Amino acid sequence: MATAEPLRYAVDITQHDVDALTDFISNRLISHSDPDPVGSEGYRTNAALRGVHPRFTGTLTHWLSEEVTQKAQEDSQLALRRIQDIHSAWGALIDIGSYWADIEGFDTVRWRRVRFHDADAEEKFRRWEEKETASAAETAALVSEYRIPGPREDGKTVGQFVVARDPEHTDRWGLFEGTAQGRHWDGNAWLHARFTGTSPYQFRRTEALALARQHAEGDSSRSLPA
Structure with missing residues (x-):
């Protein structure tokens, strides 16, 4: 079985990643050996999360659909909004799932936050960072x-x-x-x-x-x- 590539950029997030993480979270929220009593704080928190995380899944599924992806390839503004929303929604889903990061079944290779949209965005940031560091060093020297x-x-x-x-x-x-x-x-x-x-x-x-x-x-x- 091939080893999955570590997730690095937002452009690499797939529908399979979204579905797998969503299923994992849903199972953790629904499957309880000792469920919280109805009306308790634990019950309310669990119910709230069951209602929240599908919204992020829905956002990701929309932007990852073949139809929207194709339209984004022809519209730069739509493409930017698409990758920004994917980045944000994935981060929110990871925030929820990460509470079980130490549980067996959590995919530490793919289920991780990403900092950059793509390799070009990271390269631009690194160049800016180097320029700022050099500028700060020059200023300090003066x-x-x-x-x-x-x-x-x-x-x-x-x-x-x-x-x-x-x-x-x-x-x-x-x-x-x-x-x-x-x-x-x-x-x-x-x-x-x-x-x-x-x-x-x-x-x-x-x-x-x-x-x-x-x-x-x-x-x-x-x-x-x-």
């Missing part, structure tokens, strides 16, 4: 200083904290008190670098920003995120 408003007292902001990058080591950042950057945070206390002789740039960017926000909230006791 930023050398962040200013975080200080804590509020009597409804007013008091001072500010500055997170600045080491001019010589771009991967090291320091947290300073005020724009004059006279004192820096060493992890335990505010120190004057000129008095200690140590570099104020002791953190990664994310660490320094996290510390600045903690100080702005009036809490410097929390540990840094891992």
Whole structure:
């Protein structure tokens, strides 16, 4: 017996997938060794689901029909609506069925949510994602200083904290008190670098920003995120 291909895109959903999942859900809702008493919350929930999931099945069956599929091939707007509705209705049906994902008979290969309509949609998203990531990295590389408003007292902001990058080591950042950057945070206390002789740039960017926000909230006791 041939092994079914894992479901990946909305365009790959078939009527057989819909029928099989619908039958599985129906059997789980109808077949009870210990049925809930009429009028109980369990009974009401079961009855509601028995009335809801066929609607998603009906939507899928409509859009997967040969007649509608053929019309969609000739009408781009209809084609878009068709694949969007298939994507949405299948996701809703999966949401119901997934409550029994650990039960024998649940097809983990085919009965899964799909993220993209088709391979082209995934490729377009990946290209956009790569572009956005590159753009964010370029922007971050240009930023050398962040200013975080200080804590509020009597409804007013008091001072500010500055997170600045080491001019010589771009991967090291320091947290300073005020724009004059006279004192820096060493992890335990505010120190004057000129008095200690140590570099104020002791953190990664994310660490320094996290510390600045903690100080702005009036809490410097929390540990840094891992």
